[in-house]
Amino acid sequence: MTGTTRVDPRTDSRWSALARGAGGQLFTSPPWISAVCAGYGFEPAASVVEDRAGVPTGGIAWVDVDDLRGPRRVALPFSDRADPVLVDPDSWPALSADACGGGLPLTVRCLDTSPAAHDPRFTVAGEAAWHVTGLERSVDELHAAFRSQTRRNIATAERAGVEVVLSDEREAVVAYHRLHVGLRKRKYRLLAQPLDFFDQIWKAFAPADGIRTALALVGGRPVAGALYLVWQDTLYYKFGASEAETLPLRPNDALHWEAIRWASARGLRSFDWGLSDLDQPGLCAYKSKWASVEGRIRTLRAGGPPAARPDVAQTLRTVTDLLTDPSVPDDVTARAGAALYRFFC
Structure with missing residues (x-):
């Protein structure tokens, strides 16, 4: 050495x-x-x-x-x-x-x-906390492994006509960023990462087909969004935002289910849900419902x-x-x- x-x-x-x-x-x-x-x-x-x-x-x-x-x-x-x-x-x-x-x-x-x-x-x-869902099973087996609440939420979004669009285009990143700014401001009273940072992410990952932005549409209007990145055999959920008044339609569950199905079809082996602060037990519980394994990240x-x-x-x-x-x-x-x-x- x-x-x-x-x-x-x-x-x-x-x-x-x-x-x-x-x-x-x-x-x-x-x-x-x-x-x-x-x-x-x-x-x-x-x-x-x-x-x-x-x-x-x-x-x-x-x-x-x-x-x-x-x-x-x-x-x-x-x-x-x-x-x-x-x-x-x-x-x-x-x-x-x-x-x-x-x-x-x-x-x-x-x-x-x-x-x-x-x-x-x-x-x-x-x-x-850190969560990851293995994708070695078929999508039907994965769906069956989700908690019953998650399956009901997916069905609720389908009945409500929530449409999910997965895009590799920069325009979708811009549309997502508008939701991101609004969520950070209204729910958390925090500033949002700049659009230029999201542009740099798109420029870095798009050449290798390593980025997807998911938008949940209700009546043709984006009400929720998520940004996912691919590295090696894993799809990473990095950013998510939604409008509070549309949450009863379960657009976030629709987004993640579509992304998981896309990742499975691409042959990826895992879905990484990323970091969750321990003072947000609701977020940890939400990620646990997707047949995930929980670990710990230390600072x-x-x-x-x-x-x-x-x-x-x-x-x-x-x-x-x-x-x-x-x-x-x-x-x-x-x-x-x-x-x-x-x-x-």
Whole structure:
């Protein structure tokens, strides 16, 4: 085994080999890292270890951030998780030494089965749920394995005439983003990720036919939407939004059922539901009803807490509250998200 080598995970062939291997996943993939960095102006780095034959045996990627919230190292920003990719677990000591170097506080979000989660240099700063549905069965067998409530919801949407359109076009991403801004503003009083970030995702994944935007239509009008990404043999559910007044029609269940059927027909092996905060038990319960297996994602910190300034954090909260007030037009809220969202990583 050699020492560590710094590489650009967007373009380096060694990182690509790791990301496409058994330990890789969407949020450590070159297209996802490229989209995040292009959307927010970050420069990524990765540390890679190779064996004596030059074959990569492990790697970890991160972004160094230095903004009004202070300097910090994040592996990786705006990602559900970015586990170290370890073909050989013995690569971890060298990789972690490199990642923890430089004097910056380091944040890593990974599954609790990762060696990083059991490294004494890291402290647990948070925990979230993670769900995945296996697609090895036929769609009929999958449907039968869903909880009865999910099957009823799918039937309700069908009876209500909810139409689902799966699209690989940018126009569908734009239509989804309008729903996304509205949901974040009205339900959570939060700013939304900028449309340019979604554009970068589309540009990164569309060439490999790796993106689908699902829109649920009622009377021809989009009332719910979801954005799904393909990496290797998995379909990832990354973003979802819906109008509250149409929820009795169960458009979200219709979206996910259509996406699961599409993924099964494409020969994908799993449907990744992503991260769910543990203080949202309703969301965790919803994902559990889709014949999914639940795991845990841990947020780990090393090198001390990020050098956050309390006055800056309070200012961001106040500005967010003002810009998500119901009296503020959605287009103003969207422009505010474009200007400020990068500070929330």
